[in-house]
Amino acid sequence: MTYENLSEWSGFSIRSLEEKFHNLLDLEPPLNLLPQPLTEEVYLLIDGLWFGKRFCLMLYRRSKDKLLLRVSFMAKEYGSLIAKDLIALRSDGHRFTGAVSDGGTGVKKAIVKVFGHIPHQICMAHLHRQAVNALGVHPKDLNVRRLKELADWVWNIESKEALRWWKDQYHQWYLDNWSYLNEYRRDEKGHWWYIHKGVRKAARTLVYLADYSFEFLDHPLMPKTTNEIEATFGVMSTKQGIHKGLKRERIEGFLKWFVYFYNRNILSQRKNKKA
Numbered sequence: 001m002t003y004e005n006l007s008e009w010s011g012f013s014i015r016s017l018e019e020k021f022h023n024l025l026d027l028e029p030p031l032n033l034l035p036q037p038l039t040e041e042v043y044l045l046i047d048g049l050w051f052g053k054r055f056c057l058m059l060y061r062r063s064k065d066k067l068l069l070r071v072s073f074m075a076k077e078y079g080s081l082i083a084k085d086l087i088a089l090r091s092d093g094h095r096f097t098g099a100v101s102d103g104g105t106g107v108k109k110a111i112v113k114v115f116g117h118i119p120h121q122i123c124m125a126h127l128h129r130q131a132v133n134a135l136g137v138h139p140k141d142l143n144v145r146r147l148k149e150l151a152d153w154v155w156n157i158e159s160k161e162a163l164r165w166w167k168d169q170y171h172q173w174y175l176d177n178w179s180y181l182n183e184y185r186r187d188e189k190g191h192w193w194y195i196h197k198g199v200r201k202a203a204r205t206l207v208y209l210a211d212y213s214f215e216f217l218d219h220p221l222m223p224k225t226t227n228e229i230e231a232t233f234g235v236m237s238t239k240q241g242i243h244k245g246l247k248r249e250r251i252e253g254f255l256k257w258f259v260y261f262y263n264r265n266i267l268s269q270r271k272n273k274k275a
Contacts, residue, residue: 025246025253029260032267034067036093041219044069044089046101047123047226048077049233054248057255058082059232060089062096063223066266068232068259069094073252079106079113086114098215100223102126103208122212125225127205128154134202143177144199151206154213163214170206232262 003014043063060070098119101107186192216222
């Protein structure tokens with residue numbers, strides 16, 4: 001609702017409403033007491049939502065559970081800051097069988113530091129998107145089209161045998177196209193660069209994907225991706241977009257209060273269902 005609508009509904013002036021909301025955003029919301037999961041296997045989902053270049057909102061959630069365990073704001077996805085969040089989760093009594101995140105080195109280091117070497121699935125959707133974006137939607141060269149087919153095929157891998165077959169296919173493609181990947185140009189000053197940078201990037205990404213995005217083969221309940229968080233990110237982006245004029249500090253306050261009411265609404269719905 002706009003301030004104009006709220007003013008007509010409540011009888012307060014727009015200036016008075018603005019002051020009340022700004023005072024609220026400067027306060028920390030109350031803590032929601034979140035119940036512990038009933039299942040033995042619990043997987044932590046970690047993902048970041050960037051608000052332009054200003055800051056990143058890190059979100060922590062259990063798989064198959066809409067409750068948000070924690071949100072944190074940082075200028076970059078620093079491993080030290082993520083580790084502090086994970087330590088806070090551990091202190092609150094949360095334990096995890098494994099974790100799913102994007103491929104950021106900060107997240108990987110933080111998980112190892114706090115939870116040791118628990119299974120860590122790198123989000124397949126993130127890496128697949130990186131590879132496909134580097135290749136383009138409709139590659140012209142036949143060999144690049146074949147690499148895109150291999151990239152898309154990763155979604156069909158549901159066994160270690162299929163993964164071995166895929167790795168063999170990729171290895172053969174790499175051998176056949178080694179010269180293509182290493183083609184370069186040199187200018188008059190002696191500077192040189194690779195011609196097929198996008199294909200090289202996609203090839204590196206697929207190697208990383210094959211090594212780190214198939215933990216779920218050993219843990220059937222582990223998600224392949226962090227896509228469960230995307231719907232929440234979509235709602236947050238929409239809400240924040242309505243209030244683009246807010247300063248960064250107040251945007252952070254706004255999102256913290258959003259998370260508070262979001263969790264409270266879920267807990268209320270669960271309570272009503274039990275009743």
